[in-house]
Amino acid sequence: MSANKTARLTALEELKRRIEKGQPPTKQPTKLPLKKIEIIEEVFQHRAGGTLGTIDGRKHVKTLESALKHNQGNPLAPILIYWVGDAWACIDGHHRYEAYKAMAWKDNIPVKVFEGSIYDAFAKAGDANVKDKRPMSDKDKSQYAWELVNLTKENGERVYSKSQIAKMSNRSTSLVGRMIHVLATLRETYAEPPLERWTHAQRWYEQGPGNGEDVDYRAIMEGKAQRLADKLRTHFKQQLTADPVITFMALEKYSPELVGQLKTLLKEETDREAEDGDMEYGF
Template identity: 35%
Template sequence: MNPTDTNSLVRSKVIIEGRIKAGSPPPAIPNSLPLESIEIIPQVFQHREDAQWASDDHVQTLVKVIKNSTKAAKKKPLEPLTVFWIGDGWALIDGHHRYKAYKAIGYADPVPVTVFSGTLDEAIGQALKGNSKDKLAMSKSEKTNAAWRLVISTGLSLNQLVDASTISKPTIIQMRNVMRTLKETDPGLDLDELTWHQALRKYQGKEEEDFEPDFEWRDKRIAKVAQKLSDTFGKEFKRKPELFWEAVRKYDSNLTDHFLKMHNVDPEDFSWSKADPNEF
């Protein structure tokens, strides 16, 4: 059974553990690999909950970087992908957008890789910890949900969990307590199906609809508005960001004034005619 047959991190991890146990050591430690020899297992090694528009846009940015580099006399690929040996092949644990960018242009040469040589649990943690410049920022809810995934699916130590997720130690300790309690009180519960917020509410004996954390509500609203902007305007405002700035100002100047104050700029001192949106 291939891990891609299930969306469950826990069940996918069990399958990979079986492949590692039945497999063999890697034939050699490579510094590059053909794309087709790298297996993608997002259920286990991709912790981000990307909005499709943001993911696609980021990939296209990386595509331009690759194309520009290939025009030079000497090709300069993107930073190495991080791969992990799973008994019978290499799995991608860091660099999913770079991988998609290579695939998008039909990159024929082997791509640079670095090999992660820890345990499977450590590789799952490394997939979250990876924080190269080619990565998209994660929202607060994504980070807490990713930390929850690590808590319920790995045996990483407290310090390792904190290091990989950047979530505070008290929160990780709380997650561990919630996990242990839910396993004891409801053995049939599939923790893999719950977000951290849902698990916490269940632990507290409250219904899901009773409450939604401010940060989760905020993240959802931001993603919804950003998706609407992308659907409506595409890349128009990215090419001419000053149009977006002036359009928002025309819509409601209070919004732009508030935005300036958020960045410690006095609207009275701001020169609209020389506005550089990249400063904000």
């Protein structure tokens, strides 16, 4: 991954090339089997942790499962889909998709086709998350705005204006303006500035890189963490999340030292998020 592109924008570029190599759809469906809908969370899911990576996300899916159980066989609202050259991809409705999957839904499910450019689809996915019944956190909204600021055409121009980004991400125009300024300054000052996360880029802008933090090493850590998460999900499925208290007790029995370290890390992350929120709103 280029140091000058976020992982999401790199994935977006790869998907754009896939679309360019593909063929137009033969028809625009209003219903599809679940297996015919592709999930591309690395592009179209803007929430931190993805669809099932947080307790709130899993609770939301459980709520939708309950709705399906008591809905007399009727499906949920249509999933918004987009043609990616060789398949239909979900751009809004990831939790509904997971609820259908958990219920082993056999019937075709209602879908609605989104028409527009890949950039418009990317933005629509973020806009849907911002306004969804389970909205993104302020931190996720700011990260989404940062990714839109980084999103450029082949000629280097931003795809969306400052006011458009502010409206799409539900962030202030002043914050988006600051992001644009920080991005331009970092690119002028450093050969490979850290642009993956807004919070990280903001610290480099304010404090410089002299904090001993290695950007490539962070990327390696993210990769290792993702692989470990995938192994846990494959082996334990939803066992770890079904009862957080039991999971916590099991971790304490496995390694009290690990639990102590996790408590410290969680406190540091909570304090950091509070500081970021203060900076964002000018407190």
